[in-house]
Amino acid sequence: MCDQTFLAVVFGPCDKCSKEKPLRAVYIKSEQLSYCSLCVEMGLQTSGPNKFGHLAETAFWHAFLGRGSPGAAPRAGDAQQLALTCCRPAGAGGQAGLSLPPGGAVPGLRALGSAGPQQGRGGAGSRVAEAAGASAASPRARRAKELLPPSLSLSPVSLPASLAKMATEGLHENETLASLKTEAESLKGKLEEERAKLHDVELHQVAERVEALGQFVMKTRRTLKGHGNKVLCMDWCKDKRRIVSSSQDGKVIVWDSFTTNKEHAVTMPCTWVMACAYAPSGCAIACGGLDNKCSVYPLTFDKNENMAAKKKSVAMHTNYLSACSFTNSDMQILTASGDGTCALWDVESGQLLQSFHGHGADVLCLDLAPSETGNTFVSGGCDKKAMVWDMRSGQCIQSFETHDSDINSVRYYPSGDAFASGSDDATCRLYDLRADREVAIYSKESIIFGASSVDFSLSGRLLFAGYNDYTINVWDVLKGSRVSILFGHENRVSTLRVSPDGTAFCSGSWDHTLRIWA
């Protein structure tokens, strides 16, 4: 099933960085230039005379919807015009499909359909990762042992030449592998030592003198009903009012949270739409799931336009899509997948800009750093690791492995210096990036069900966490204590986000509803 050709893209040298890339029109001081998507990103981040107006993005979406962008003409001369199809056939080129990372990731679909709440320890994904690791351990070494019966000496003269060569090669590789392993172990030990040296105090000790929080009165203020099956993901629009949510039955709905009206609805061709995101401009949404793709739908209020017809496939993974997020603009999307990788895509051309390999199992969640702190993002996966990545280089900067089970959700602290994670081991943890370690654990003996989703309040003092036991716990981030439990959902809470201005938060659940709490 292929989508039709829809957008002519100008391809040529960028006016800023001079690289050959898909270009779009931008307006700086009433002058029209052509920038590549990365330079558009950087322009949107800066302030002052070089910052683009909102014009650049609305022009993009006008062109997208076929209304003709105001004044944007392709560059003459050295620019080529390419018509790109949105759907790439399965065998096409290295950039279309992401190959599985070597030595790991037997991509197993997590236990999605399990009836009733799951117990905490050891999710399905972590078991898969362990099995993959064990089997990858030096089959060559095993073969080398087979070639040499124990009684024979290692002298090559006693064996036929080719066999001897293979045997010694095998042994040599075995030695290198073993020496690398010991080096890795010693490095890991050294890392722990370095981290422990700076662990002079606990966060809650530092926060002892802070005033305790009073009683919280938080109630469900709105209930959004309309999904026919489990709600899996939701996201707020920057206008602090609209919400997009996706569910197991394949429906993606855009709501007005003040009035609870549904503004848009689209049915995806797949079930289990596990990820959805609102574009920063509010003009589009992205979603994906078991179809292994991330698709972008522009939002239009024109009754005659069918939303599904304007769909654009942006990302292609080799396993399910677990999370997606627009970066600071509508031009790029970051995705996380069950194939163990994350990837950064250009929305317009569908081109893969950067891929991030390092997780040993399915990646379940990601979050972008708040824009002031730069181009990094954090991801969490079934390998119990949370990894912080540099978006430009694709390098993993830091990684943390203290959880006992799959990490379902990661969220940056509002200042960008820390992030929280929620896991199937029934705990939430806070990791500080500058201290490079875990600094707080939010857990109680009475909480035995996994945390599926976490988010901070505006100041970062409160951490809201949705759990598989149908409740939402509110934690005091500094003191480490729980300040409130919120009841209301009739099945596990699957997703939770605080609104952009911090006035409310929304939770989605397997009971088919979303609730706005304030």
Added chain:
Amino acid sequence: MSSAGSLSSMQRLVEQLKLEAAVERIKVSQAAAELQQYCMQNACKDALLVGVPAGSNPFREPRSCALL
């Protein structure tokens, strides 16, 4: 070749660990103090923490029913 694969992945792991070991770190006490400071500075703006006057939270105000 799975052995070459596991060898190169071990090499990559060692490289990655070296990188991570070289990261610059600060003391937990300093990091915690800065987290706390951020909280305190922004606490007044946090509607879910301190609550806002009843009128200004759009979710808290009572919705009027439209009579058709």
